[in-house]
Amino acid sequence: MINRIVRTMAEAMAGIADGAVVLLGGFGSVGQPQALIDGLIEHGAKDLTVVANNAGSGGEGLAKLLAMGRVRKIVCSYPRSPSATVFEDLYKAGRIELELVPQGTLAERMRAAGAGVQAFFTPTSYGTKLAAGKETREINGRNCVLEYALSGDVALIEAWQGDRWGNLTYRRSGRNFNPVMATAARLTVAQTQHIVELGALDAEAVVTPGIFVDRVIHVPYGDPPL
Amino acid sequence: MINRIVRTMAEAMAGIADGAVVLLGGFGSVGQPQALIDGLIEHGAKDLTVVANNAGSGGEGLAKLLAMGRVRKIVCSYPRSPSATVFEDLYKAGRIELELVPQGTLAERMRAAGAGVQAFFTPTSYGTKLAAGKETREINGRNCVLEYALSGDVALIEAWQGDRWGNLTYRRSGRNFNPVMATAARLTVAQTQHIVELGALDAEAVVTPGIFVDRVIHVPYGDPPL
Amino acid sequence: MPETSSVAFKPLGRAAMAERLARDIPEGWYVNLGIGIPTLVADHVPLDREVIFHSENGVLGMGPAPAAEHIDPWLINAGKQHVTLRQGGCFVHHADSFAMIRGGHLDLCVLGAYQVATNGDIANWATSENDTAPAVGGAMDLAVGAKRLWVVMEQTTREGHARLVNRLSYPATALAVVKRVYTNLAVFEVTERGFVVLDMIAGLSFAALQARSEAKLHLPS
Amino acid sequence: MPETSSVAFKPLGRAAMAERLARDIPEGWYVNLGIGIPTLVADHVPLDREVIFHSENGVLGMGPAPAAEHIDPWLINAGKQHVTLRQGGCFVHHADSFAMIRGGHLDLCVLGAYQVATNGDIANWATSENDTAPAVGGAMDLAVGAKRLWVVMEQTTREGHARLVNRLSYPATALAVVKRVYTNLAVFEVTERGFVVLDMIAGLSFAALQARSEAKLHLPS
8 A cells, every 4th residue: 555644754854865955845934844844954964955935034944954054055036035134144154055046947947857858948037147158049039048957856845635645735825836846856745734535635636646745744733824 | 807708609719810720629539629629610710730639530520620621730649540531541642741749749849838938858759750850969868859839829628617717627537638738829719518607616726727718618518429 | 407306296106106007907917916016006906807916926816915804824925915816716836827927828017127228128136246145036037928018116216316228237137028117207118219108297397207217218109 | 480389388468468567566656558468457456556557648546447337438548448547546637747757757657569679779659651640649758758668569570570679670769768578478678788588488498589589688697
């Protein structure tokens, strides 16, 4: 019997190595895998590359991981926020590398990795600083930039419901990057608010089929912080 | 008030011009927009390029459109079937052009068109006849072929439920190419088995958001032929 | 510009700028609103004029901000504000959301900007080359992806520098994409001739407006 | 090959070939089965060994064929046969389905073939250059995309020509992708040395097997 549900955070984190590329779901505080980030901190992996839309805020979660010096590089679209002081300080001190990627290109690069597309031409960022040094080409009258697939060693995501095959649903805008990242990593770990019996999810409404999910851990933490 | 529901087939077909590129959903007999194909035949547009997974079978639907000489070129992955005799005869007589595309590349080229990706590198078909003359490149140790976005002037699709904003759901394997094609055409027309009130569809389970749909016509024809 | 300070005109406030722009959005459009003044535009589109608001974090069909007691903590917009979902709205993931954007499915995107150049170039994401971490979000995708890009911004900076320029001095967000500019003084169409003034606030002279633009302004031909 | 006809061995039938291959599929694998003998493989995986079958038309988690009175006309596989959906199965659209394939998420794909070359090249979609319309379906995507490609086919053509060849004479489906070949006579691993015989049917000699292969065969080292 396939059972991807794990009971302990240690099982959820098993095998995440130093130097790993870690995809972190969430947008703002919604759909963030907070418990898994805490688990990663406890697990101790370092020299990480983190891919996330934001660069952490406040002093918990990703900000804490950054403050502990575990992250070598961050790939994101929007590292700036009034409370992203941990990242900002590290950045100004030259102690963290930043790869800034337009948000849609960030999503599409991971979608490409998950879909086996190795690279693609997109009009986004053409003629801007973020295209500096990149291959460009005019296609159908549109100037494009060549962008490469971005895959992760591990994706840590948050979902609403999960079953033992790893099928997942999400809740409202908690969906965001989570289903995309699930497809793009060699190891995908989901924390879910609910565990349901196999067959309980509507086959027409599964958002992430279990084929993309390796481990599910039940973390019924309730609503994201306002 | 937005209302994309049209009452007559003439309204559904309005504006489809001679020479149009027409995307036809369906896989086998499931999810095929039979009524819309009949409408297209009645509408009379000719010199069409048809994009569909198959090249029609029997004597109805796409096969009839082909037999009437309305189609200049077909883009598909699998034109062969025991009952695809209309296409086969036209092909042997040199009266129709065929662009054969691997099924996943066909889907991805339309997905790219819908997503504003102009071209992409895929490993599929590298080293085969279907890659003849195409640009190739090794990326991350994988030999790839450059494939271009494939868009339509019109997509004719079948869905299960639709509302006045054009939100759609599908039924089981009737989903297939339909949601992909909906994104890839300048004009998307859906025939649906059911029309529902706005708000009746689960916001978490809409498969094609109305942003991709221009017209919805209610065709409660029942089950596809066995 | 001493001559202009004596002229009797009252620049629009932020809400009035948003209201002016909102008037030009017809029913049925799919619209993405950037952070700042653009977000205010939604407040000026009556609910019975069905305009479908998109947020790049995967929300299509946003409704008004909820009352405090009706906040759904799972439903935010790209500015991380709590919002509501209208009947007919739905949720998608980030790749699908940006497929809508990049694929040209949005009728309109409204962004703020630091500068717009006479050829439609826009600068709205980075002001300088200092050591503050840069942040771009979805601006570059939205700017190249939507069918129309309208900018809403003050006519000049607080220091009085023109924002309608001949050539961007700030880093570009996208090239040759802006179709209209709504400022606190006027509305401009970006054409092959450059900025054409569609309308101006009462009491403002064309000369006074030109004095507040580096780029040459044109009257409709 | 007159010496082989007198040897006492009984080639596997189609069902037995499928059964032999099915034995090697462990629980938990995601598997796509091509048309023909590959489709039969599913019948030989017991339901309590959870193997999740994928069909490229957007079905993940297919179950056995339904009894005639339980056919769901909306549920077919890539071979256009009616199938069922297991609990835990789900539906996706074609682009997402091929993302699973191309993205390397399937543990195994099983295809039929005309020829497999000693370096793992496979030919299974076109036999010649005649005027019959060619058809490829999803074979090229599956062949390059799955983590493992296993081929199941007869050892030789009806005319006695070898299908294990030094170099394809039929048009390639994909290059250097086949990992195993299951025939009616033996099972082969495709290695850097070429075809290594993993096991053979009873009564068959290695020499007799080699006589039915153009490509040189190897014993496990």
